Amino acid sequence: MQLSNNRYVIQGVDLLNLCAEMGTPLYVYDGNKIIEQINTLKKAFDGLPLKIKYATKALSNVSVLKLIKSQGCEVDAVSIQEAHLALLAGFKPHEILFTPNMVGFEEIQEAVTLGLRINIDNISILEQFGDKYGSSVPCCIRINPHIMAGGNHKISTGHIDSKFGISILQMRHVERIVASHSMHIDGLHMHTGSDILESEVFLRGAEILFDAARNFKDLRFLDFGSGFKVAYKEGDITTDLYDLGKKLGQAFRNFCKEYGRELEIWFEPGKYLVSESGYLLVSTNVIKTTPATVFLGVNSGMNHLIRPMMYEAYHHMTNISNPQGVQRMYSVVGYICETDTLGWDRKLSEAKEGDIIATHNTGAYGFSMASNYNSRFRPAEVLIVEGKAHLIRKREEFADLTANQIILDL
Numbered sequence: 001m002q003l004s005n006n007r008y009v010i011q012g013v014d015l016l017n018l019c020a021e022m023g024t025p026l027y028v029y030d031g032n033k034i035i036e037q038i039n040t041l042k043k044a045f046d047g048l049p050l051k052i053k054y055a056t057k058a059l060s061n062v063s064v065l066k067l068i069k070s071q072g073c074e075v076d077a078v079s080i081q082e083a084h085l086a087l088l089a090g091f092k093p094h095e096i097l098f099t100p101n102m103v104g105f106e107e108i109q110e111a112v113t114l115g116l117r118i119n120i121d122n123i124s125i126l127e128q129f130g131d132k133y134g135s136s137v138p139c140c141i142r143i144n145p146h147i148m149a150g151g152n153h154k155i156s157t158g159h160i161d162s163k164f165g166i167s168i169l170q171m172r173h174v175e176r177i178v179a180s181h182s183m184h185i186d187g188l189h190m191h192t193g194s195d196i197l198e199s200e201v202f203l204r205g206a207e208i209l210f211d212a213a214r215n216f217k218d219l220r221f222l223d224f225g226s227g228f229k230v231a232y233k234e235g236d237i238t239t240d241l242y243d244l245g246k247k248l249g250q251a252f253r254n255f256c257k258e259y260g261r262e263l264e265i266w267f268e269p270g271k272y273l274v275s276e277s278g279y280l281l282v283s284t285n286v287i288k289t290t291p292a293t294v295f296l297g298v299n300s301g302m303n304h305l306i307r308p309m310m311y312e313a314y315h316h317m318t319n320i321s322n323p324q325g326v327q328r329m330y331s332v333v334g335y336i337c338e339t340d341t342l343g344w345d346r347k348l349s350e351a352k353e354g355d356i357i358a359t360h361n362t363g364a365y366g367f368s369m370a371s372n373y374n375s376r377f378r379p380a381e382v383l384i385v386e387g388k389a390h391l392i393r394k395r396e397e398f399a400d401l402t403a404n405q406i407i408l409d410l
């Protein structure tokens with residue numbers, strides 16, 4: 001989003017006009033930004049057999065998946081439904097890595113039937129998989145390296161209390177199961193969580209993965225998960241991908257030499273690919289002054305963007321209706337009947353009722369975590385590609401709220 005002739009635009013598309021045409025609340029995604037992020041990642045690991053497995057759960061609109069596919073990426077799916085969305089977007093089954101957590105074995109079998117690549121994250125499923133498929137279906141193993149990484153406990157997944165992955169301390173047990181069922185392990189995986197800043201954290205994880213990999217002879221790839229940090233505030237430090245590419249790339253090459261085979265290096269970015277592309281555009285319903293603050297109440301809330309309430313996430317905001325206005329402080333709140341704050345103590349250009357407020361960085365875990373709480377409709381979604389705005393999801397309507405209800409004759 002940028003200012004051009006005092007109007008906020010994305011690829012030349014005027015955002016106020018877009019809101020007038022499509023209504024609010026509206027999720028808008030800048031396709032160019034997604035492509036730019038993919039290209040940065042490719043450049044950072046240039047020269048290595050890199051595969052980018054987009055983490056579908058961040059933003060699973062099929063048109064967005066198609067855009068990401070057009071850039072040569074593949075996907076990671078955490079549910080069978082996400083896998084079906086990816087298939088609908090045109091991904092081949094073998095391009096989909098299925099990385100669920102705590103699902104029943106039936107769902108794993110369904111994934112095998114579909115031809116997905118399977119990533120196993122607990123001993124129980126590993127044994128059932130070995131019993132059922134032996135060496136006939138390869139699989140990947142998700143390892144929990146027990147490193148504390150990431151900015152927020154709720155989004156860290158690699159620590160000792162985490163429910164994800166098979167503990168690195170259980171590798172001996174894993175090897176026994178694999179050997180006794182002649183299983184074909186073609187990859188090892190770790191995903192230590194989101195918002196990891198330091199290349200060193202990835203490198204520590206990588207060393208643990210390399211150590212484990214020495215005990216598996218049929219590997220084709222190592223998957224380092226994700227967790228690349230994006231900037232939420234101005235001045236926020238982000239993961240230096242070029243630094244990571246240099247250091248991890250070198251370590252990876254060294255390992256492959258020792259292992260005796262060139263493996264593929266995989267990542268599963270979600271947030272990194274789509275977060276910065278997205279804006280949630282909402283209208284100001286009410287400006288309410290109380291003894292404590294000035295509330296700016298909008299026609300959206302935690303039902304459409306839960307990250308501020310769930311993770312205390314900071315999302316930058318802009319009053320796009322008043323680009324040059326004097327700065328005033330507001331508490332931006334939603335219309336949900338709960339404490340429903342989108343932004344505390346925000347400096348915005350002076351706002352009046354009807355003004356459009358853009359919440360930045362909402363491409364990831366925005367719409368995909370949206371709900372119908374308070375029986376509100378979920379927003380429409382727009383994808384801007386090649387200078388053109390495309391509606392990629394209609395705004396919900398009343399019939400959507402009752403679609404699956406069976407209304408009793410009482």
Ligand SMILES: *Cc1c(COP(=O)(O)O)cnc(C)c1O
Nearest residue numbers: 055191194226227268269270271
């Ligand atoms: C959520 C998830 C990701 C993506 O994490 P981001 O922080 O959005 O990049 C990658 N891999 C797996 C297995 C995940 O569950």
